[in-house]
Amino acid sequence: MLKTFTDREDLMIELDMLYELRASPYTIQLLGVDRATSSLLMEFAPYGDLRRVLRSAARASLPVPLSLKMAWASDVADALVYMHDRNIVHLDVKAQNVLVFAEPRLHVKLTDFECCTHPNIIRAGWGTEGFKAPEIFARPVTKAADTYSWTAFFCELLTVRIPGVYGLRSQVVQEAQAVSLPDWMVDMLRTCCDMEPEVRWPMGRVFTSLLRYLCRESDGDPRVRSAHPDHPVVLDLVRHLERCSAGGVGLTSAEPDSEAEVGTIEVPTSDAEAEEDDAEDAEAEEDEAEADEAPTADAEAEEDEAEADEAEADDVSQQAAEAPQPAAEAAAADALEPTESDLCPNPMGKRRCRDIYAR
8 A cells, every 4th residue: 555645744754653653463564665756655455444344334234243343443442552652642543544454354453643743742633523632622632632532433433423523422322322332331431532631541441441341252362253254244244345345346435524524424224214315315406406496586686786787887987988078188188198099909998998097
């Protein structure tokens, strides 16, 4: 995967971070640098970013097991723990900055380190709406900002939607309860998106709590079994992703982050609902087209009035130009000013040129 930069400073920041994080198994790895094109060569992610994978699976009505989502959340938490141990803050944790890999299991890696910085530095407004911590706007950065962003990322994992700019705590608690997460984990999520950074859990504690939840399913590293390619549901998901990546379908349309899109991406739950939504969209488009084709009476009246004022102004200008001048004033004007022919050789534009020159 080749990533090209237009700003040399951004390239140097990402290069430094990739080198610093080269030993982490859950951050994207650097393979080379092309100085001629200001590009970085990184390992290839065959299935693209996690947001595209989640939405592609939703469109194909393929379920993504909760255990697999929890394994992905723990992968990202593992990467953040590694970064925080080296005194680095990511500041832009979201599904679009997480890449999906298939081997040795279906796992993810954190990428996009252009916003990375060290704690206690002010980075006002850095990050993405819906994911950045509220204190980013006015206070120095702390590692707790990544805890908040990770919680918003976890909410996106559960809902396949970008979290709202406001009310993250209520959103993530509601979604966690909807999938029957244990009460202690709901309390953890509630604390991790607290408005006060001092209250949030450190990522190391979050990571161990995720493993505690997954340990109910297997011995050793619980993420291995949750995302093992031989799991029937995981196998169906992998086959779908391979078909999409081979045919260029479903994983190619990047969907940007914007405040207008926050919390608006819905996935129909049945064919009946999908047909009903299509009918409503068609009806809304017809109403909009009819409204555009029929101009209002007020608009027509304003247009007629503007045309009348313009015609009246032209008549006044023409009368003033044709009015005779006294002989003395005419002679003085001829002596001080150039003639109309000098100003504009085109007879059709003489009056316009005279007006411009007079101003």
